[in-house]
Amino acid sequence: MDISRRKFIVSSSVLGAGMVASPMVFGKRVSVAGKPAILGGEPMLAQKVWPKWPRWNPATDEKHVVEVLRSGVWSRAKVTQRFEEKWAKTIGTNRCLTVVNGTNALITALTNFGVGPGDEVILPPYTFIAVPLAVLAVGAMPIFADVELKTFQLDPDQVAQKITQRTKAILAVHIAGVSVDMDRIMALAKERNLIVIEDACQAHLAEYGGKRLGSIGHAGCFSFQNSKNLPIGEGGAVVSNNGDFMDRCYSYHNLGLPYGSMVGIVSASSVLAGTKIRLTEYQAAIGLALLERLDEETIIRDENAQYLSSMLSDVPGIYPMELYEKANKGAYHLYPFRYVEAEFGGLSREQFMKALRAEGVPCSSGYAVLTDQPYLKDAFDSPLYQHVYPKEQLDFDAYVVANRCPNNETLCKEQAVWFTQNLLLGPKADMELIATAITRIHQHAAQVADIK
Numbered sequence: 475m476d477i478s479r480r481k482f483i484v485s486s487s488v489l490g491a492g493m494v495a496s497p498m499v500f501g502k503r504v505s506v507a508g509k510p511a512i513l514g515g516e517p518m519l520a521q522k523v524w525p526k527w528p529r530w531n532p533a534t535d536e537k538h539v540v541e542v543l544r545s546g547v548w549s550r551a552k553v554t555q556r557f558e559e560k561w562a563k564t565i566g567t568n569r570c571l572t573v574v575n576g577t578n579a580l581i582t583a584l585t586n587f588g589v590g591p592g593d594e595v596i597l598p599p600y601t602f603i604a605v606p607l608a609v610l611a612v613g614a615m616p617i618f619a620d621v622e623l624k625t626f627q628l629d630p631d632q633v634a635q636k637i638t639q640r641t642k643a644i645l646a647v648h649i650a651g652v653s654v655d656m657d658r659i660m661a662l663a664k665e666r667n668l669i670v671i672e673d674a675c676q677a678h679l680a681e682y683g684g685k686r687l688g689s690i691g692h693a694g695c696f697s698f699q700n701s702k703n704l705p706i707g708e709g710g711a712v713v714s715n716n717g718d719f720m721d722r723c724y725s726y727h728n729l730g731l732p733y734g735s736m737v738g739i740v741s742a743s744s745v746l747a748g749t750k751i752r753l754t755e756y757q758a759a760i761g762l763a764l765l766e767r768l769d770e771e772t773i774i775r776d777e778n779a780q781y782l783s784s785m786l787s788d789v790p791g792i793y794p795m796e797l798y799e800k801a802n803k804g805a806y807h808l809y810p811f812r813y814v815e816a817e818f819g820g821l822s823r824e825q826f827m828k829a830l831r832a833e834g835v836p837c838s839s840g841y842a843v844l845t846d847q848p849y850l851k852d853a854f855d856s857p858l859y860q861h862v863y864p865k866e867q868l869d870f871d872a873y874v875v876a877n878r879c880p881n882n883e884t885l886c887k888e889q890a891v892w893f894t895q896n897l898l899l900g901p902k903a904d905m906e907l908i909a910t911a912i913t914r915i916h917q918h919a920a921q922v923a924d925i926k
Contacts, residue, residue, distance in 0.1 A: 510915050511832040512922055518911040519834030525899040528705040528764070535763040542759045550728075550752040557758040558711070560765060561696075564679070566689040567713040569720040572753035573727050576675040576697025579710035580608035582751070583693045584643065586722040587669045589614050591862040593642035598628040599845050599882040601647045605673060606844060610853045613862065614642070618845050620879035624796040626650060626810055626890075629881075630658035637662070643669040646691060651703065651805030651895075653682035655798050656690045663691075671695060675710075676807035678703040679772040683800040688713050698761060703775075703807055703895060704768055706760040709753055727751045775806040775898040778905050782809065782898075785909035789916055791817030809893040810840060812885070819919040826915060827891060829922050833911035836897070840890040843883055846874040 509515030542553055554572055562570035573579050589595060591613035597605055599618040609616040619632035626649050633644060644663060646654045656672075663670045670691035674680070677687040678696065688694025693716070698709035714720050721734030730748025737745070783794035793812040797804065813823050821829075827837050853859055854868040866872070897904070915922060 508914075510829055510911075510918050510922060511834075512829040512915075512925065513918060515914075517832060517834045518907050518914070519904075522834050522904070522907075524836065525896045527894075527896040527899075528700060529767075534766075535760075538759040538763040539756050542755045545755075548755050551755055553755040553762070554753050554758040557753075557761045557765075560762065561711055562713055564765070564768075565686045565694065565713050567694070568715045569717065570711050570713045571720060571723050571727060572758065573710045573712065574751045574753065575699060575708050576673075576695060576702075576710040577604040577608055577611075578749075578751045579675075579695035579697070579712050580605065580645070580671070580673065581611050582723050582726055582749075583671050583695055583712050584608060584612045584614070586719055586726055587643065587671070587692070589642045589669070591858060592640065594638060594640040595643045595645060596633050596636050596641060597645040598647050598649070599843070599877075599879045600626060600649055600841055600885055601673070601844070602675075602841070603844060603849070604675075605645060605647055607849065609645070610849075613858050615640070615863065615867070616850075617641070618877040618879055618882075620881045621649075621885070623812065623881045623884060623889075624793070625652075625655075625798065626795045626885065627652070627654045627798075628659070630655055630662060632879075633659065634662055637666055637668070641666070641668060643671060645671050645673055647673040647675075648677040648680060648687050649808075650795065650810050651676040651678070651680050651807040652795065652797055653677070653680060653687055653801040653804075656682050657800065660690065669693075675702070677805045678807075679768060679803070680805035681801070681803035682798070684802065687805075689715075692716065693719065698757075701807075701894070703772065703805055704761065704764055706757045706764070709757050709761065722746070771899060772803070772805055775895055776804050778898040778900075778902065779804060779806045779809055781902055782905040782909060783811075785905065786811060786912065789909070789913050791815075791916065792912060805895075806898055807895045808840075809895070809898060811891055812889040813891045814889060818916060819923060821915075821919040821923040823888060823891065825922060825925070826919075829915045830891075830911060833915075835908055835911055836894070838892050839886075840892045841886055843886045845877045845879060845882070 511517035558570040593614045594617045595609045595614045596617045596619050598621050600621045606616040617636050619636045622629045646659050672688050672691040672694040674688040674694045675697035680687045693714040696711040698704050698706040700707050718735050721736050724733040725736040726748045729750050730744030730746040732745050786792045786794050791814045795810050830837050851870045
């Protein structure tokens with residue numbers, strides 16, 4: 475099935491009249507104008523087997539790992555270095571350093587830019603828990619700046635309002651694999667002499683103004699966890715053009731031993747208080763294998779996401795995430811959209827998702843609110859925070875009030891609906907069926923809402 479957007483819009487407008495030619499779904503005709511599956515109709519995608527993730531092709535992929543296993547060299551060595559060189563070239567930076575996960579990539583970057591106790595780091599609230607945890611891990615204070623509803627991304631105006639004399643860095647999290655407004659963020663940082671660390675953990679090969687995300691700020695951080703667009707089980711990376719910073723990161727990740735500009739004698743002593751968060755050779759081998767098809771998969775996700783958005787934008791109450799003009803390529807680790815209950819006749823988000831799942835479309839409501847959770851109070855009660863920060867700054871109730879982000883709460887509690895990236899790896903016909911399923915639910919929203 476390869477209908478044009480124009481045909482889809484025409485079809486959608488007459489669903490209620492039952493005038494649409496029925497599409498073929500797994501060899502059977504399903505009435506688009508019929509009842510949603512939750513009301514007893516034929517599911518649009520009930521038998522659909524969505525693309526499996528991660529993908530592993532034994533014929534092409536296993537040789538990379540088997541060679542490493544047979545070599546007996548499993549700790550960090552030439553294969554890891556080869557992956558780092560290839561990832562740096564892919565992103566468009568001079569250097570790359572791999573570490574054990576994306577969280578430690580953030581911690582490594584923050585630490586080696588000198589962010590620590592007494593400093594404030596501005597970050598978005600609409601993100602994974604690892605982001606504020608990384609800030610807490612270095613003893614800094616997370617300061618939440620709200621997101622824009624339309625884009626789901628960190629709002630530069632809110633960032634500007636949260637900058638104080640204690641602000642040291644901005645974590646620009648490219649949520650869902652689509653870019654933050656980096657022009658405005660970098661301008662703010664330059665004006666106020668702040669470090670910008672791009673959290674590109676969901677943004678492999680996404681672009682802004684023709685540059686790969688992770689290459690625009692002072693450093694970029696990536697995750698290679700199993701769900702990510704480049705999955706190796708666990709793993710992360712820091713990229714940057716700052717050679718001294720990258721030397722320091724290398725030393726930090728390898729027990730603080732001398733490296734590059736971090737001068738010393740390896741056999742004598744460590745030159746800084748480091749960690750041991752090195753990647754293994756067989757993890758790097760998996761990364762090299764899967765990197766060979768990442769570009770092709772990214773193009774498919776981006777094209778399918780744009781196609782799906784072009785259809786969903788014509789459904790009342792469905793608002794696909796908007797992109798900045800210079801966000802010219804998305805990685806779409808997630809495909810989020812806003813669901814407005816009032817435009818679905820009062821059908822709750824939970825009922826909508828239940829109806830959509832009944833059609834065979836997996837979905838979720840995404841992130842929970844992070845700005846008022848116990849992990850923050852636990853950090854504030856720790857000896858480090860008690861020693862460094864004044865009592866009034868550790869007043870948890872006051873902190874929660876000061877860090878409230880209304881748009882984030884709207885997304886988390888009311889509007890956000892997610893598809894995971896593997897749903898975007900199929901043919902365009904899948905996108906048409908998803909859009910048709912959502913349209914059908916909208917047409918029968920009042921009846922769905924009556925289900926007890």
